Amino acid sequence: EIDKNGAIGDVLSPNQSVLIQIVKEPISTKGPRVTSELSIAGRFLVLVPFSTRISISQKIEDSKEKDRLKRLVKSITPKGFGVIIRTVAKGKKVAELDRDLQNLYNRWIAMCKKIKTVNIPGKVMDEMNISSKILRDLFDESFSSILVNDEALQIQIKDYVQKIAPKKESIVKLYKSKVPIFEKFGIERQIKTSFGKNVSMTKGSYLVIEHTEALHVVDVNSGNRRSLGKNQEESALEVNLIAASEIARQLRLRDMGGIIVVDFIDQNKAENRKKLFNHLKSEMQEDRAKHKILPPSKFGLIQITRQRVKPEMNIKTREENPSNNNGSEVEAPIVLINKISEDIDRLINKGKNNIYLNIHPFIAAYLEKGYPSIRLKWYFKHKKWIKIIPRDAYKYLEYHFKNENGKTI
Template sequence: DGAMETLIKPGDEVLVQITKEPISTKGPRVTSDISIAGRFIVLVPFNGRISVSQKIRDRKERERLRKLVQSILPKGFGVIVRTVAEGVTQQDIETDLNDLVSRWKTLYRNVRGAKPKKCVLREMDRASAYLRDVFNDSFDQIVVDHEALYDDIKGYVEAIAPERANIVKLHTSAIPVFQHYGVDRQVKSAFGRTVNMGKGTYLVVEHTEAMHVIDVNSGNRSGKGESQEDHALAVNLMAAEEIARQLRLRDMGGIICVDFIDMAKGEHRRELYEKMKDLMSSDRARHKILPPSKFGLIEITRQRVRPAQAIETKEENPDALIDAPITLIDALQHKFEQLTASRKQKGKSDAIYLHVHPFLASYLKQGWFWQTLEFKWSRLAGHKLKVVSRDAFKMLEYRFADAEGKKIG
């Protein structure tokens, strides 16, 4: 009768694959339809079907890929051809296929004699998996601050695009890589409740248990020579670009309700709808967009693979905390003197780096060089101190470290 009870019963052992991480109160999603993803194709054992991504529109290209895979596919396997396979050669796909078949053989060897809850095959590390999905000719540089991960990524790029392996760089500076390239500051500005779009316009992003809500505001933008309707359209089109970017950046999934500025003309609502669809067409997560309602609302459903990114961007009020910034300055000086005394006893004379919030860094380094607290503390302790500004730190957060960034004390 097709009931699950007739196929398996409590105590049976079943090979499953996790397809979705646990989110909130929901556990992980598992399937017994095993698939192994590669760069150009997804291998599906025991299937026998060949499918081509619907995002490849060209009929001749779809047929070419189907025949190409059919000519090299081993018996007992099925394949899903990914969107990035469009235009690639048989050699590239065959190399990808051989790698996936090899991984399946590894899984088969590991599963024999395995006890329940044992992991028999892992996905490649997240960095390599991300590169597998998005790496293309637009990449100018890949900077890594972890030596082992650098070796992995370098090896992966050499395997898939040997001529571009030189774009992988190892970050060796004492300044953290996100700080060095301004990523911390960009993250804080992009993940706030309010997202500025320029010219006074902004978005307000709210997260609830049921859905995400985005409100579009024109702020103090003045559309000189524009009618109210044209002004609303211009702001809405600008907002649509930022919303599409924010959905990918924050990995927002589930139901998203966007409150655009009201527009009276039907053609303007259609233009906004087409613009939103076009901007979302490159999003790799499955999604559906409904046309604007009469109230200017656009509803979007987007595949939820993992919890949405929520990064704290507000500073705590120092006045509400036990340690005020001024008290912290005294504590930092005392801690520095303790560290220097300890390091002198061990015969170490290398500089000590103090990582602090940008406001505190400015305070410690204000004035002429010989007037700064950084210089005065160094002279009093007889040990060199270097203050490092860290965008990612909270107001009262600090860390003493050596030249390699390793924590001291």
């Protein structure tokens, strides 16, 4: 052990070989964080070489289950190793735990053999590829199908699933359709709508997410929402609860870390502020990253601190403006279509008929292309035709809904 005020030279000497593990990627001006306390994570267990301790996730609260798991894991752990029992091990049988532990032990043995031949400095073990890592953390018995659009990757995933859940190997299938897999399952639309600066929510409300060097700021907006029969306080609470659920989702999606400040819509009643705070804490319980949520301030701000393990996702969601050649960018059409669809839902729910969508010709053509076209999908959903009127004078992303008399609705 190194004393807090000690010198590293008291422990390490020049040209000494040390086996280390990178536990945190470099972020901004900070370098990577490394440790000599090694660990190898599996689906249910984490193998800890040079330790004898059996520890268990604090999220498993049942004392009987804790004792059962510790007893089982202790009986199968190789000598000279410690084990951390992950939350997902709850309820698992010894055969599943043993299979996971053997996989981890085999990885350790393979690494030890590589150490003897590697040139120093050198890498002796890789992190799992991203697809296997996702399956390791998320895969469970509820999975009924895994579709992969690359043959080599499908073989890798099938091999990994065969190791961790042999009975589920057959659910890994190669996607062969001519329709791109992201388009087929609406993934592209979800990416574009989920990672932009503005994030649309239900009932016309939306979030504005800004990133700075010091912190992230999330602003909650009610949009064009008009609540009939409800007072302002009830409307604010409803929008804030919707926003809290979406914010918890966005933090996981973008892997945002550090300080996050959320500006919710003002609420005057203390009991409503407490409801919002408790709801946000409940929604954040699924987040695997360590986090802390502070109660609302007198200005209605809620501060969240979330463990930053790697740089947050920064996915480009804007596209080149086809209306000019000056290199400017505009919101992607697929995001605009999502907003238009929500507006159509709102208008039809209000009983509006004979809806005329006035829009730029490029977007009008986008709505009509393919089969089924987006316009046809609207008809299938609402059993009403939306009339599309191309307008050359409109800006690229400008649109208006009008009735048969040309009046804006």
